[in-house]
Amino acid sequence: MTTSKDVVLGVLALQGAFREHLEYFRKVIESHPQEYSQYNFRFIEVKTEEQLNSCDSLVIPGGESTSISLIAERTHLLQPLMDFVKNEQKSIWGTCAGLIFLSKQLKNGKVGQKLLGGLNVEVARNAFGRQIDSFESKLDFSTFIRDCTDFPTVFIRAPVITNVLHDGVTEAKEGEEIIYSANDYNNKAPIEILYSLKNYHNIDHDLIVAVRQGRRLGTSFHPELATDDYRFHKWYIDEFVLKGL
Template structure:
């Protein structure tokens, strides 16, 4: 019997891509013949992927490197393919439709119909780790070490044919510059807000095949979030 194989790529232009791959390997060590993990730096490598993760890092740098290496359009094409995507921290920003306080030369890929606010918790010194209960959407994961480093939050669900506008965070400075994606919305699913902190800030969401998290599961030593992504998004396709 032939075993179906999956290649999960991790965009490796900048950021914590090796950490993602290490945890994916740990999460699938009993199924190593079924899942393969690939550092993605070129359009040719992206074409080999059944799913893609965009890691934490520095969102502006990631966007600029992607543009310089001619990866923007291949990433847009990947979004249009409907294959699974997961963005953590900077990856969340890159996948969003609107970026509050974005840089003028920063790109938003528009994979998920949300607005995000960069550095919502403050600077590097304001980074923190918190044990969070994700059992509402991941069975039995009621204590997970969520690491927030200059993390963004989801400030708004944007209105589309499939979503009503829903403001999750009132912006103090309504004059903040907003970077908007140049790409048309192609996601025909409803945005689900997966996790909200006690202070009301939304730090995880999905829209169909697209998952985004403000925090860095890849910087913990806990592979349960990665295992869930494989089971819920990749192996289910």
């Protein structure tokens, strides 16, 4: 008799679109019962250190990055999150505000904002403009998700990755303010640029909107808002959560 393996996938539930992520993960398992029959999945909201420590994987959702970090600090969850980031047996995915929170350094951040330092990247907030400048676009992710040529991405006051930090943090230029993570963790895995927007509004350089570094994933967009399309969440389960368990 085969015993099912328990897998706990948590979504940080301090602020933002955490319920949508949980719903999409459940849809993945419900729609592929045979494929995941050897696993006993639990999808949980994470609001406490105890809940966090029970997780094999964590998603940090979109929302308001400053609020997420301040609430984490106020509820004494910031240091446990930094400790979780250091555990390379755990997988982590940050979307939009979650990408900001997961980064090593941040341009145009707000006073008091904290970073977890799990991805060796620099991020800029609200890179596409205000809420009114939010947009949707079908993108071709088939280079890393099989046959996924038309995924409906949603960008809402989204950040972009402005620098890949191969050799440690960068110094701020004159007149530039940068927030640095206080976490002493250094992710030594190579950084892969998964997707860049090209020629966006005639900008003469690519805008990096998805990266991975080992078992850490960061996306500028909101896959959990792609109506009834949970291919990205399935890929995360297969590629990050289950590999290495």
